[in-house]
Amino acid sequence: MIKPSVMGISIIFKNNMTHQNMLYAIETQGITKHFDEITAVNKVSIFVKPGELFGLLGPNGAGKTTLIHMLSTMTEPSSGGAKVWGYDVAREPGSVRQNIGVVFQDTTLDDRLTGRENLDLHGRLYGLDSKTRKKRIEEVLSLVELADRADVLVKTYSGGMMRRLEIARGLMHHPHVLFLDEPTLGLDPQTRLHIWEYIKKLNKEEGVSIMLTTHYMEEADHLCDRIAIIDHGEIVALDTPESLKTMLGGDVIMLELENPDDISRLCEIYQKNGCANIVTEKMNEVFITVKNGERQIPHVLSLASNAGISIQSVSLRKPTLDDVFIHYTGRAIRDKEGSEIETVGYKIRSRRK
Amino acid sequence: MVSASVNRAVQTVYTMWLREMIRFSRSKSRIIGALATPLFFLVILGAGFSSSFQVRGGGAFDKSYLAPGLIGMSVLFASLMGGVSIIWDREFGFLKEILIAPVSRFFVALGKAIGGVTTAMIQGILIMIIAWLIGVHYISIWGVLAAIAIMFISGIGFIGLGIALASRIESHEGFQMVMSFLTMPLVLLSGAFFPISNLPGWLKTLVYANPLTYGVEALRFCLLGSSTIPILLSITVLILFAFLMIALGGKLFGKMSV
Ligand SMILES: Nc1ncnc2c1ncn2[C@@H]1O[C@H](COP(=O)(O)OP(=O)(O)O)[C@@H](O)[C@H]1O
Ligand SMILES: [Mg+2]
Numbered sequence: 001m002i003k004p005s006v007m008g009i010s011i012i013f014k015n016n017m018t019h020q021n022m023l024y025a026i027e028t029q030g031i032t033k034h035f036d037e038i039t040a041v042n043k044v045s046i047f048v049k050p051g052e053l054f055g056l057l058g059p060n061g062a063g064k065t066t067l068i069h070m071l072s073t074m075t076e077p078s079s080g081g082a083k084v085w086g087y088d089v090a091r092e093p094g095s096v097r098q099n100i101g102v103v104f105q106d107t108t109l110d111d112r113l114t115g116r117e118n119l120d121l122h123g124r125l126y127g128l129d130s131k132t133r134k135k136r137i138e139e140v141l142s143l144v145e146l147a148d149r150a151d152v153l154v155k156t157y158s159g160g161m162m163r164r165l166e167i168a169r170g171l172m173h174h175p176h177v178l179f180l181d182e183p184t185l186g187l188d189p190q191t192r193l194h195i196w197e198y199i200k201k202l203n204k205e206e207g208v209s210i211m212l213t214t215h216y217m218e219e220a221d222h223l224c225d226r227i228a229i230i231d232h233g234e235i236v237a238l239d240t241p242e243s244l245k246t247m248l249g250g251d252v253i254m255l256e257l258e259n260p261d262d263i264s265r266l267c268e269i270y271q272k273n274g275c276a277n278i279v280t281e282k283m284n285e286v287f288i289t290v291k292n293g294e295r296q297i298p299h300v301l302s303l304a305s306n307a308g309i310s311i312q313s314v315s316l317r318k319p320t321l322d323d324v325f326i327h328y329t330g331r332a333i334r335d336k337e338g339s340e341i342e343t344v345g346y347k348i349r350s351r352r353k
Numbered sequence: 354m355v356s357a358s359v360n361r362a363v364q365t366v367y368t369m370w371l372r373e374m375i376r377f378s379r380s381k382s383r384i385i386g387a388l389a390t391p392l393f394f395l396v397i398l399g400a401g402f403s404s405s406f407q408v409r410g411g412g413a414f415d416k417s418y419l420a421p422g423l424i425g426m427s428v429l430f431a432s433l434m435g436g437v438s439i440i441w442d443r444e445f446g447f448l449k450e451i452l453i454a455p456v457s458r459f460f461v462a463l464g465k466a467i468g469g470v471t472t473a474m475i476q477g478i479l480i481m482i483i484a485w486l487i488g489v490h491y492i493s494i495w496g497v498l499a500a501i502a503i504m505f506i507s508g509i510g511f512i513g514l515g516i517a518l519a520s521r522i523e524s525h526e527g528f529q530m531v532m533s534f535l536t537m538p539l540v541l542l543s544g545a546f547f548p549i550s551n552l553p554g555w556l557k558t559l560v561y562a563n564p565l566t567y568g569v570e571a572l573r574f575c576l577l578g579s580s581t582i583p584i585l586l587s588i589t590v591l592i593l594f595a596f597l598m599i600a601l602g603g604k605l606f607g608k609m610s611v
Contacts, residue, residue, distance in 0.1 A: 072453060075610070097455035108446040112376050124368040125454040127361055169450075 022086035025050045025177050025209035026071060030080035033066050033233075040066040042233040043080060048211060048226075050176075053203045055224030056213040057321065063233040064213035065105055068181045071211070072102045085176045098126070101170030101208075105181040107162050111154040115146060115165050118154060119172055126173035133172075140168035143205075144198050160191035167198060171206065178202070180212040184219060192216075196223055217321040227321070229328055236328040245319045251293030252323050253300055254315045260284040262309040269303055279326050284312075287326070289319065365456040369464025370471065373435070377472045384476065387431060391423035391480050396487070398546070420484040421572035422545025424504070428477045429539060429565055432508040433532070435469020436515015436602065440528050452609070462516055462606040466599060469515070470508035477504045481576075492578040500575040506591045507568035513598025520605035539565050550581045564594045 026048040033041040041063040048054045056064045069075040071082055073093040081088065087095040109118050116137060123133035141147040144164035154162065163183060170178055183199065184192040200223065203210050214220050220227050221241045228238040237244060257263060260283040267278050270288050279287045290296045293316045304311050326332055377384070395416055442448040451461055478501060481491075491497050518531055540546075542556075543565040552560060560566050571587035574580035580587070 074449070074453060094455050097453060102453055104446070104449055106446050108448075108450040110372065110376075110447045110450075111445070112379055113372070117375060121368055121372055122450070122454075124364055124371075125451070125456055127364060127455075 022050075024048055024083070025052065026054070026082070026084050026211060028067075028071070028080065028082040031067070031070060031077050031082050032079045033063070033070060033075065034078045039233050041070065041077075044230075044233070044235055046228055046235065046238070048209060050209050051203075051207055053199070053210045053212070053223060053225045055220040055227040056211065056230050057215065057217070057220040057227050057325070058213075058230035059215055062215075062230045064230060065181055066233075067230075068102070068104075068179050068211070068213060072100055072179055073097055098173075099176045101173065101175035101178045103163075103166045103170045103178075103180045103183060105185065105213075107166065109154045109162055109166060109169075111157075114151050114153055115141070115157070115161075116150040118165065119150075119169055122169045122172050128173060136172055136174075140171050143171070143202060144168045158191075160187050160194070163187065163191075163195060164198065167195070167202075171202060171208070174206075175208060177209045177211070180210060182213055182215070184214070184216065192219070199223055217325070221321050229325060231329045237324065241321060244321065244324045248289045248319045248323055248327060250289050250291040250319075252317055252319050253288050253290060253293055253297060254317075255286045255288070255300070255304070256312045256314070257284045257286065258310045258312050265307065266304060266309050269307055270300070273303060279323075279330075287323065289323070362457065362460045365460040366464035366467060369451075369461055370468040373465065373468025373472060377468075377475075387427060387476055388479055388483075391427050392483060395419055395423055395480075395484060416484065416487070417489045417577060418548075418573075419546070420481070420489045421500075421576050422543070422569050423484070424477045424480050424500070425507070425543065425565055425569040425572055426540050426545050427480055428473045428504050428508050428568070429511050430536060431473035431476050432469055432511035433515040433536060435472060436466065436512040436517075437519045437522075437528055437531065438469070439465065439516060439519035439606070440522060440525055444525060458607040458609075459603040462603045463599065466509060466512045466516065466602065469512045470505060473508040473512070474501060474504045477501075477508075491576045496575045496578070500572050503568060503571045503575060503588075503591070506588075506595050507564070507571075510564055510591065510594040510598045513595065513600075513602035516602030517598065517605045520602070520609045539563060542566075543569050544581075545569050548581070564590065567591050567594075 024047045026046065028044055028046050030043040030045055031041060032039065032043050044063075044067060046054075056067065058064055066075065070077045071084055071089060073089050073096050076090065081090060083089070084096045085099040087099065089096050110121075113121070119137045119140065120133055123136060128136065137150075138147070141150050144167055146161060146164055146168065149157070149161060154165065157165065167180070167183065170180075180199065184195050187195065196219070199210065199212070202208055212219075212223065224241060226238065226240050227244060228235045229244075230236070239247070255266075257266065263284065263286060266286060270278055270286075278289075288300070290300070297314065297316060301311060301314065322332060398416075398419055400416070439448065442451070452458070454461075481497070481500065485491065491500075518535075519528075522528055522531065542559045542563050544560055545565070549557070549560050549566065549570075567582060567587040567590040570580045570582040571584060571591060574584045574587070
């Protein structure tokens with residue numbers, strides 16, 4: 001059902017560091033992870049091209065973090081395998097590590113050190129010499145606009161600054177592939193926009209292949225070249241944001257019913273009349289997807305009134321990734337959000353001590 | 354190729370050491386706290402006991418007798434703490450940054466160990482100096498230098514033990530348990546506070562099974578010129594303990610996941 005859109009098509013390598021036989025920056029073959037009874041990631045096969053900005057979109061508990069952990073050699077897969085930058089995660093973890101940068105979901109900074117010291121230690125662990133470190137620290141600091149706060153303790157940073165510093169640190173050693181696990185989780189909208197800019201910039205300017213996870217629709221939509229929608233550990237759809245949205249076949253009309261009891265009867269009527277996609281999210285709301293929504297509204301409404309079903313309100317919009325998510329999973333991603341709790345957790349973790 | 358990997362190993366050890374040093378230099382209140390306890394012991398116990406006890410076949414049980422014991426105790430505390438601090442690194446996330454780096458975990462653990470031992474030695478040396486200032490006499494400058502080497506070797510042993518424990522302990526509640534169930538018996542059964550020459554059999558067995566005993570006895574030999582346990586035996590035991598513990602700590606740390 002899921003078909004990587006580039007299967008078999010040859011790719012032109014811009015980057016001569018790319019080593020031979022490597023078609024994909026990341027490729028997974030049925031990668032799976034079980035925790036006791038839970039299957040956190042279930043037979044996932046994904047192919048990410050060099051230079052691509054690839055998104056994993058899914059609610060909390062979908063298995064995004066577990067997948068990132070396996071790809072970054074932090075957790076061993078239960079079965080299946082993966083290659084990152086051409087190296088096998090199980091057999092060549094050292095080479096994988098040397099070629100990736102990872103920003104984990106929870107902060108991994110040493111908050112008793114300054115921003116610059118965190119970057120410097122990272123550079124040392126990745127074998128950069130002193131001159132390279134100095135130069136690179138300035139580069140990554142200016143990329144995330146933290147140069148003026150580089151010499152204060154990370155303890156005093158805001159959540160957004162910590163995130164930016166982590167992104168900068170992940171880039172220190174010129175990784176080919178960067179993993180960002182929920183890079184804007186718990187940040188205010190303004191800071192989120194900023195981080196989006198940095199992510200775009202480093203994808204373009206540094207040419208890094210990026211895999212990011214998010215449960216924010218707009219984030220995936222705004223940033224990613226391609227998106228895999230993941231739910232209960234499985235990929236349920238994979239394509240560009242545009243294709244995912246047009247795949248639904250038109251515009252979304254939302255109808256609010258006066259009487260929730262009419263809902264199944266109404267759905268039946270629309271089904272008979274050939275609507276592409278019908279979803280009920282709440283008790284009294286029906287979403288239908290139709291071509292040329294503006295022109296179809298009168299027809300849609302008359303079908304309802306002919307059946308004696310009264311409609312309270314109607315609205316029309318272009319499909320969003322929300323609709324795509326609902327289409328594939330039968331529910332809205334927000335239902336399982338719980339991001340408040342995680343946000344607080346993140347703050348407390350980084351403040352305590 | 355070989356020299357590159359040696360280079361990388363040295364760089365890893367140095368990086369981990371550097372981090373411990375930076376953090377240590379920023380925790381002045383912790384250092385003062387760590388020095389306060391042994392100094393109270395030294396001044397109060399030393400003054401209170403000096404008149405009433407006489408060690409059979411040796412010098413008086415006074416502050417001079419106590420000083421090596423207190424140095425040994427502070428080295429024990431600081432090194433165990435240094436090893437177990439890996440639990441904090443896990444708790445606050447930094448451990449992931451270390452574990453994902455393309456470096457050997459053994460050298461990461463070794464760097465952490467040498468960093469922790471350096472802080473332990475600094476504390477031991479400070480106590481040694483303060484004890485000297487309040488009137489404890491050391492036999493020679495060579496003895497003092499040898500004592501510093503003893504601090505290093507015993508510190509490595511205990512920090513290896515700390516790393517091994519930290520790799521197995523999941524939470525900081527567990528850490529509290531270990532600190533109270535491990536450190537107190539180690540200190541009390543070490544001869545830091547009493548002469549070990551005339552002990553009842555069961556106590557003697559426990560004391561002689563305690564690695565800290567050999568550290569304290571070796572320090573006593575180096576600083577005061579005499580000890581109950583022969584110095585060569587002490588040094589042998591300490592070196593074996595250090596190798597064993599660092600191998601164990603490095604091994605368990607290598608298997609650790611976050
Ligand atoms: N170490 C673990 N032990 C047991 N279960 C786990 C562990 N890590 C994750 N899980 C479970 O695996 C599932 C996927 O979790 P995760 O990968 O964190 O999802 P996401 O990052 O998409 O929110 C969840 O049901 C979670 O409870
Ligand atoms: Mg997650």
